[in-house]
Amino acid sequence: MATEVYLVRHGETMFNQLNKVQGWADSPLTVKGINDLKVTAANLSQVHFDKMYSSDLKRAIDTVHLIADTNEVSEIGKIKKLPAFREVFFGTFEGDDIDETWRKVAKAGGMKPTSDVVKIIQTLGIHDFREATKKADPRHLAEDAEALDDRMDQAISQLAQETKGLGRVLVVSHGDFIKTLGIKYWDQASGDHDIPFPDNGSVTRGIIDDNGKFRIINYGVKNTDIPNL
Structure with a gap:
């Protein structure tokens, strides 16, 4: 069923x-x-x-x-x-400002810093977006x-x-x-x-x-x- x-x-x-x-x-x-x-x-x-x-x-x-x-x-x-x-x-980013977090993620992904998360994901793909988030996290807990x-x-x-x-x-x-x-x-x-x-x-x-x-x-x-x- x-x-x-x-x-x-x-x-x-x-x-x-x-x-x-x-x-x-x-x-x-x-x-x-x-x-x-x-x-x-x-x-x-x-x-x-x-x-x-x-x-x-x-x-x-x-x-x-x-x-x-x-x-x-x-x-x-x-x-x-x-x-x-x-x-x-989201590891260390929990509770942080969203726009500032996405700028750090974009930079970690090799992009020019931007708070436009849609642009970041479209550029990197969702897999590499997750990897960039973990890389940008100072404790790499994300x-x-x-x-x-x-x-x-x-x-x-x-x-x-x-x-x-x-x-x-x-x-x-x-x-x-x-x-x-x-x-x-x-x-x-x-x-x-x-x-x-x-x-x-x-x-x-x-x-x-x-x-x-x-x-x-x-x-x-x-x-x-x-x-x-």
Whole structure:
């Protein structure tokens, strides 16, 4: 039996609002973040889920509980935390100014310093962007491409085991992690090339087939467009 997976990006946080790097570091949802999530939750309120999950970071946990509390057709029970669905880890850059961080990453990648992360990724490719991030990190703790790919495989494998025999589940995760899943598992993505960053509260829909293989069908659907899924 195939399992339908709704991957939701958490709501806007204080670090999002302050333009700070936010991977494994955490910050609370903003008022805007909560209000945007109410739209997401309302548009998912009549969608039946057999189970709901989240990463183990508080912004994801708060998001999944808001969605679960609004859903009118599901009896979720205990919501399990899946640490493998955490955001990408940015090492020493956690909590730093985003623009300054990307300038350092661009320089480490052999580019003229720029805060335009889209340009950096388009120039280097996502693999070398991850390598440049780790190189630029003074302690070299940031996740590189291989470590992140291994964690994505672990996340999907664990989810396939967790959801065997279930029809539809929801997982709250994070923007860069969902985007990197999209690059790997979305048919419309092309290899190492960049794809748009998913909005806070957006839904990415995928399928885990009977063999445990995962593919993404709809990527980064805005919260207002959820009824069209």
